[in-house]
Amino acid sequence: MATQHSRSAARVMMAPAVFLLLVWMLVPLILTLWFSTLDYRPMRGTFDCCEGLGNYTRFVTSSAFLSSVVTTLQLVGGVLLITVIGGILLANLLDQPIWGQGVVRILVIAPFFVMPTVSALVWKNMFMNPVNGLFAHLFKALGLQPIDWLSQAPLFSIILIVSWQWLPFATLILLTAIQSLDSEQMEAAEMDGAGPISRFYHMTLPHLARSITVVVLIQTIFLLSIFAEIYVTTGGAFGTRTLTYLVYQRVIESQNVGLGSAGGIIAVILANIVALVLMRVVGKNLDA
Amino acid sequence: MARAVTTRRKIAYTALAWIIGLTIFFPILWTILTSFKTEAAAIADPPVFFNFDWTLENYAVVQERSDYMRYLWNSVALAVGSTVFGIIIAVPAAWSMAFVPAKRTKDILMWMLSTKMLPAVGVLYPIRLILIETGLLDSKAALIFILMMINLPIIIWMLYTYFREIPGEILEAARMDGAGLKAEILYVLTPMAIPGIASTVLLNIILAWNEAFWTLTLTTIDAAPLTAFIASYSSPEGLFYAKLSAASTMAIAPILIMGWFSQKQLVRGLTFGAVK
Numbered sequence: 001m002a003t004q005h006s007r008s009a010a011r012v013m014m015a016p017a018v019f020l021l022l023v024w025m026l027v028p029l030i031l032t033l034w035f036s037t038l039d040y041r042p043m044r045g046t047f048d049c050c051e052g053l054g055n056y057t058r059f060v061t062s063s064a065f066l067s068s069v070v071t072t073l074q075l076v077g078g079v080l081l082i083t084v085i086g087g088i089l090l091a092n093l094l095d096q097p098i099w100g101q102g103v104v105r106i107l108v109i110a111p112f113f114v115m116p117t118v119s120a121l122v123w124k125n126m127f128m129n130p131v132n133g134l135f136a137h138l139f140k141a142l143g144l145q146p147i148d149w150l151s152q153a154p155l156f157s158i159i160l161i162v163s164w165q166w167l168p169f170a171t172l173i174l175l176t177a178i179q180s181l182d183s184e185q186m187e188a189a190e191m192d193g194a195g196p197i198s199r200f201y202h203m204t205l206p207h208l209a210r211s212i213t214v215v216v217l218i219q220t221i222f223l224l225s226i227f228a229e230i231y232v233t234t235g236g237a238f239g240t241r242t243l244t245y246l247v248y249q250r251v252i253e254s255q256n257v258g259l260g261s262a263g264g265i266i267a268v269i270l271a272n273i274v275a276l277v278l279m280r281v282v283g284k285n286l287d288a
Numbered sequence: 289m290a291r292a293v294t295t296r297r298k299i300a301y302t303a304l305a306w307i308i309g310l311t312i313f314f315p316i317l318w319t320i321l322t323s324f325k326t327e328a329a330a331i332a333d334p335p336v337f338f339n340f341d342w343t344l345e346n347y348a349v350v351q352e353r354s355d356y357m358r359y360l361w362n363s364v365a366l367a368v369g370s371t372v373f374g375i376i377i378a379v380p381a382a383w384s385m386a387f388v389p390a391k392r393t394k395d396i397l398m399w400m401l402s403t404k405m406l407p408a409v410g411v412l413y414p415i416r417l418i419l420i421e422t423g424l425l426d427s428k429a430a431l432i433f434i435l436m437m438i439n440l441p442i443i444i445w446m447l448y449t450y451f452r453e454i455p456g457e458i459l460e461a462a463r464m465d466g467a468g469l470k471a472e473i474l475y476v477l478t479p480m481a482i483p484g485i486a487s488t489v490l491l492n493i494i495l496a497w498n499e500a501f502w503t504l505t506l507t508t509i510d511a512a513p514l515t516a517f518i519a520s521y522s523s524p525e526g527l528f529y530a531k532l533s534a535a536s537t538m539a540i541a542p543i544l545i546m547g548w549f550s551q552k553q554l555v556r557g558l559t560f561g562a563v564k
Contacts, residue, residue, distance in 0.1 A: 005469075006388050006469060009384070010384030010388035011384070013384040014381045016377050018396065020437065029410070035413065090308065093305050105309075110313050110316055110544060111313075111315070112554075113543050115497065116515070117515045119315070124522075126529060167312065168312075173563050214563055225408055231519065231522075247409045251412060252412070252505065264412070268406060275405035
């Protein structure tokens with residue numbers, strides 16, 4: 001049992017972390033909340049009080065808001081679909097007895113460590129460029145007309161780039177989960193005549209359910225704030241403006257801080273809804 | 289008992305796995321190869337794979353023209369600095385939560401996690417403003433602090449899950465033998481905690497190195513790390529594929545190697561201990 005002495009020592013040891021996180025969270029958030037009620041445009045020198053909820057109404061009713069929410073959902077949904085399904089299949093493949101499994105694993109994980117600006121620029125220039133990109137060469141070799149990926153299919157291109165970055169994450173986590181599956185149970189099922197598909201469906205998938213939930217939620221948190229990939233590829237043009245990017249443009253590019261801050265608060269609220277669900281799942285693990 | 293597998297099946301799986309693995313790795317391989325080409329060879333049609341005149345010229349040009357070393361140094365300073373300060377603050381906190389759990393420990397942990405989920409863009413302007421007012425915009429000190437704060441919850445969580453695996457009986461035995469709090473930490477816990485701390489350090493250096501929201505929005509010249517340096521290639525002039533590749537290769541190589549060593553820790557760190 002912990003003594004009174006160690007309890008107070010524990011409190012002292014926790015204090016710096018708790019204090020810093022509290023300041024880090026509250027100060028900027030309160031400032032943002034305050035700014036969101038102002039007509040605050042530094043370039044024009046306006047700093048007028050008492051917009052009330054005007055900025056919120058203006059932000060939500062602008063056509064840019066709705067389309068940015070749709071774009072965000074498409075981006076997050078598309079990447080989740082590709083990475084989760086791809087991750088399940090790939091993790092199952094890597095769990096099979098194969099030669100050089102360690103090396104293949106290293107190859108598959110690699111994209112996760114590439115910094116976002118590098119992967120976005122490499123894909124943009126060396127693969128998706130309509131003249132010199134590898135995809136253009138490939139299309140020409142097949143007798144097809146090369147397409148300008150980032151202006152003809154901009155959102156799809158960004159989904160592709162982001163999925164490439166996150167597929168390793170999903171694969172790695174699902175592989176870790178699969179490897180903890182009881183192999184004796186699997187053998188028993190095999191002996192009882194369960195085919196590979198029914199074993200996958202009735203045993204592997206239920207076992208993976210919790211890990212899949214974790215992958216979906218964590219990726220959602222990160223994907224909601226995707227920034228660099230859009231910044232260096234399209235700069236938010238051609239319908240690739242997500243909610244995060246819209247807020248960035250309002251606040252930094254057009255310097256309408258009041259309006260942007262209202263958007264920021266809305267982004268915080270939306271992200272918190274996802275976060276609450278994630279914390280329930282992670283929290284359950286604390287009791288286990 | 290391993291299941292009996294026919295050799296034919298193993299060959300098929302191996303082939304498929306290697307094809308997919310190489311496809312996923314290909315963009316990185318292509319970048320590395322291109323970094324050794326001349327600009328003309330880099331855009332050759334049809335593309336050349338290995339049969340070109342290998343050159344190191346791009347690396348020299350990148351360094352000469354853009355002072356690559358300065359960005360590299362900034363990246364190192366930000367990644368290492370934020371990790372070191374983060375660890376100094378997180379170790380005592382994680383230690384106390386793992387070994388002297390109170391009623392509210394779980395709530396505190398969950399709250400710390402929740403700060404990580406705040407979308408950065410929501411607080412971008414106030415933070416920028418504070419930095420401008422204090423003259424710290426585009427300074428390494430400010431970036432080190434910010435990167436430390438965004439990764440602090442992950443550091444604490446990772447350390448917490450590692451520390452919790454240290455058996456409590458050992459602590460009790462040490463206490464019975466009369467070890468005080470200080471001796472307990474120095475001689476019993478530290479040796480057992482070092483592997484966990486090392487993994488946490490590794491993962492956090494990777495995360496800080498690749499962070500690309502705050503580093504892009506809060507730096508211009510002085511504190512700009514490699515993420516910002518690479519972003520400057522998004523509106524280039526003239527032929528630049530080989531140079532972009534050389535710069536990219538240098539920016540990702542150290543982290544790629546570190547990342548391969550930290551596969552296992554990555555899972556634990558990024559799922560907050562929910563998957564081990």
